[in-house]
Amino acid sequence: MPESLLVIDDDVRLSQMLAEYLGSAGYQISAAYTGKSGLQLARQQAWSLIILDLMLPDADGLDLCRELRSGSTAAIPILMLTARGDATDRIIGLELGADDYLPKPFEPRELKARIKAILRRGVRNQEHLPTLQFGRLEIDREAREIRLDGQVREVTSYQFDLLVAMAERAGRVLSREQLMDLVKGETLEAFDRSIDVHISRLRAAIEDNPKHPRRILTLRGAGYIFARSQDGDDGL
Amino acid sequence: MRPFKRFRSRHHRHELACRRRDRDIGSFRRLRKRLFLQIYAVVVGSVIVVSILVATTAFHLQAQHPDKHVPIFPFLVLSALIVSLGAYPISKRLTRRLEQLKQGVEALGEGKLDTRLPVRGCDEVAILTTSFNHSAERIQALLASQRQLLANASHELRSPLARMQMGLAMLAEQYELEETHSVQALRHDMAELNQLVEEILLASRLNTLEIPLTTQLVDLAALLAEECARLGLDCEAEAVQTEGDARLLRRLIRNLLENAKRHGGEPIEAHLVAQTPQSLLLTISDRGKGIPAEALEQVFEPFYRPAGHGEGQGGWGLGLSLVRQIATRHGGEVACLNREGGGTVFRVSLPRLV
Numbered sequence: 001m002p003e004s005l006l007v008i009d010d011d012v013r014l015s016q017m018l019a020e021y022l023g024s025a026g027y028q029i030s031a032a033y034t035g036k037s038g039l040q041l042a043r044q045q046a047w048s049l050i051i052l053d054l055m056l057p058d059a060d061g062l063d064l065c066r067e068l069r070s071g072s073t074a075a076i077p078i079l080m081l082t083a084r085g086d087a088t089d090r091i092i093g094l095e096l097g098a099d100d101y102l103p104k105p106f107e108p109r110e111l112k113a114r115i116k117a118i119l120r121r122g123v124r125n126q127e128h129l130p131t132l133q134f135g136r137l138e139i140d141r142e143a144r145e146i147r148l149d150g151q152v153r154e155v156t157s158y159q160f161d162l163l164v165a166m167a168e169r170a171g172r173v174l175s176r177e178q179l180m181d182l183v184k185g186e187t188l189e190a191f192d193r194s195i196d197v198h199i200s201r202l203r204a205a206i207e208d209n210p211k212h213p214r215r216i217l218t219l220r221g222a223g224y225i226f227a228r229s230q231d232g233d234d235g236l
Numbered sequence: 237m238r239p240f241k242r243f244r245s246r247h248h249r250h251e252l253a254c255r256r257r258d259r260d261i262g263s264f265r266r267l268r269k270r271l272f273l274q275i276y277a278v279v280v281g282s283v284i285v286v287s288i289l290v291a292t293t294a295f296h297l298q299a300q301h302p303d304k305h306v307p308i309f310p311f312l313v314l315s316a317l318i319v320s321l322g323a324y325p326i327s328k329r330l331t332r333r334l335e336q337l338k339q340g341v342e343a344l345g346e347g348k349l350d351t352r353l354p355v356r357g358c359d360e361v362a363i364l365t366t367s368f369n370h371s372a373e374r375i376q377a378l379l380a381s382q383r384q385l386l387a388n389a390s391h392e393l394r395s396p397l398a399r400m401q402m403g404l405a406m407l408a409e410q411y412e413l414e415e416t417h418s419v420q421a422l423r424h425d426m427a428e429l430n431q432l433v434e435e436i437l438l439a440s441r442l443n444t445l446e447i448p449l450t451t452q453l454v455d456l457a458a459l460l461a462e463e464c465a466r467l468g469l470d471c472e473a474e475a476v477q478t479e480g481d482a483r484l485l486r487r488l489i490r491n492l493l494e495n496a497k498r499h500g501g502e503p504i505e506a507h508l509v510a511q512t513p514q515s516l517l518l519t520i521s522d523r524g525k526g527i528p529a530e531a532l533e534q535v536f537e538p539f540y541r542p543a544g545h546g547e548g549q550g551g552w553g554l555g556l557s558l559v560r561q562i563a564t565r566h567g568g569e570v571a572c573l574n575r576e577g578g579g580t581v582f583r584v585s586l587p588r589l590v
Contacts, residue, residue, distance in 0.1 A: 011395050017402045024409070055391055083394035105398035105430055108405035171462070171482070172455045173475045212468060217461045222475045225458040227465065229486075 002028045003119060004045065008038030008064070009053035009081065018051070021108055022115070035059025042073050048119055052098070054082035062092055069097040077118045081106070100133075120150055132167050135231025137206055137215065139167050146206060153205040158183065159198050163206075163226075166216065171228035173219055199224060267360040271326070278322030286315040333361045340368055347448065349376040382444060386437060393433045401426055435554040439538070442484075442561040449481040449565060453589065456485065456516065460508050463489045467497060473508035476516045477589045480566045488562045491555040492520045492582050500524035500580055515568075516588040521581035532572045536560045559584070 005027050009015045012033055019029040032038035035056040042050060050068065054061030065078060078097065083104035094101060099121075100114050117138075121131065129141040138147040144160055146153045155163070165182040166174060174182075176195045199218075203210040217225045290311050297304055336353060343351040351372055355365045404422060408414045441447055457473035463486065464471040478485070496504045500522025511517040527535060534540050538557040556572075559582075563570040568586035575581045 011399070014395065014399050014402060017399065017406065021402060021406050021409075083391045083398065104394045105401045105426070108402050171458050173458045173461075212465070214465055217458075217465050219457055219461045219471075219473055219475070222457060222473065225455075225461050227462045228458075228482075229462065 002026055003048040004028045004030065005049050005051060005115070006038070006042055006045075006047045007031045007051045008033075008035065008042075008056070009051070010034065010056050011053070022112070025112055027115070035061075035064045039064065039067060042068055042076070043071070047073075047076050049077050049079060049115060051079045051081060051115075054080060062096055065096045065098055077121070079111075079114060079118060117150070132164075134167065134170070134215065134227070135229075137230060139164060148206055155202060155205050156198075159202050159205075162195075162198055163202055166224065166226035170226045173222050173225050175223035179224065270359060271330070274326050275323065278319055278326070282315050282318040282322065285318060286311050289314070330361070333357075333365075337361065337365055337368060340365075340372075344368075344372055344375070349379065379444070379447075383447065386441060386444075390433075390437050394430070397426065397430055397433070432553070435558060438487075439554055439558060439561060442558070442565055445565075449484065451479050451481060454478050454480050454482045454485055456518070456586075457508055459486050460489055460506055460518070462486075463493055464506055466490075467493055469493065469504055469506060471506035471508070473506075474510055476508060476510045478516060478566070478586050479589050480586075484562045485566070488559050488584065489518070491559050492518075492584070495555055495559075495582075496520050496522040496524075496580075510588060511585060512588075513590060514588055515585050518584040518586070519581055520584075521575055521579060523575075523577075523579040526574045526578055526580050527572065529574065532574070535572055536570070 003026075005022060007015050007018055007029060009018075009031070010033050012031075015031040015033065019031055022029050030041060032041045035058045038052075038056075050073075052061055052065060052068070056064065061080065061082070065080065068074075068076070068078060077099040080098040080101045081104055082101075099118050102111060102114060117133075121138075132139040132141065136149050138150075139145075140147065141164060144157070146155060146160065146163065161183045162179065165179065179195055199216055200210070203213050203216055206215055207213045215227050215230055217227060219225055290308075293311075333356065340351050340353045349372065352369050353365045355362050355369070401423075404419065404426070408416075408419045413419045454477060455475070456478050457475045459482070460471050460473050493504070493506065501524030502522070504520065504522045507517075507519045507521075509517050528542075531540075531542060536556050536559070538554050540556075560570050563584055563586065566586055568584060570582060570584045573581050573583065
């Protein structure tokens, strides 16, 4: 049974191309070109994913997103597309409950990868702690699992806590002392240099090239930084 | 929208009533006339009251004690009191309305574009208030349309780009052209075009001062470290913070680093230090062949291309002009200098948050 996807986008030609492109990847695509018909269609069937454009002729995509988040469609994941290019759209979109966001124009392979990632995460459950996502890296705080490209990476419990502490404060310089404060628990571990050892283990687990880290960065004399923008996400 | 419309129509009626009563509007003649009449009335009134009081007192006094003089001084004090009592509400009312107008103008200047003032009375202050309301409305409408234009332009330019990219991906997949040179080149060109569209839109957004930045606390050292890691560069940074738009500041850093890679030369160094308690200094330096002294300012101009630089070598595009715009919008500045021993250094100073 192929996964069924609903595309709500007023760009008819792009929708048709999407249907063809994603269809050849094994998905079953239906398209709606207005917000109204999109909402109707969304409620008729149990979709695996809705791809929603923010700019529709008859509705604001953000309002539509809010509406889709209530009622029978509340559990269907939403991937937002927009050509408006307003940085705040992304933040609002994700706040309103979109699962991911892709600005137009997008690299079609990137879209395919994002769809795959969302479908893998499965049906939205009202998680207490949402999974943290940084490019290809997922930190599942509920299952206490780290996944890179969907592959589980093994780390110790302390290292997991350390990574979560950093990821929750992505884009900030954290000194060793701050990190130790944030990850208490194992008091035996609390001596200065042990943090460095844990960091290098974490790097081995999640970096493509631990010698040239892109996710956990060192700022000499100040501490560590967990990069806010990783992989394809350029942060702009 | 509703309360606003109601207000406008009420306000409109009022304005019509004003015009009916007096058609020669333009100078401050009417306000002067009214103020004159009011003050005149108060003064004449007090003089009359005081004269009557003096006369009656004199009459009674003389009837009882013919040898005594009428005490003038208390009457003068009384008269001053009456004049001030009468004049106070007049001046109070006028200054209060002017004060209100001033606050309105200030609020508008600070970017509160929905500021409108209630129009009271029919004099010049009321007319001034009316024209203030008109201007504010016009400014608000203009900015809304500018914002709309930006959003539409962005949408209209990006939609065909998205389709092109999609079409290329499908073609490449269908005919297995993915790794060929021409597909790669086409993809590169589309990315370049997309970046240009984005930069032009961003530049015009930054130029519109009324579109506010979304500011937050930004850990600039972390941003610099991230961007340096992205390009495989080293950096030295003190943990300093600033307030601003994190995305724009990231772009500022990225543009400077990419500029150093593209137009400068290795080794590239990035430093971030606290310059004073109030400001921080970011320097990106390279050991390239440097920039001629007369062009040090010109590199910040949009699409600057030095003499002798052909199409193929590429110009500076909008990168550095955006850097300057971003720095300026954050209350900082940027300068390009030649380094001792060859190469260029870009110095960005920004306000620091302690």
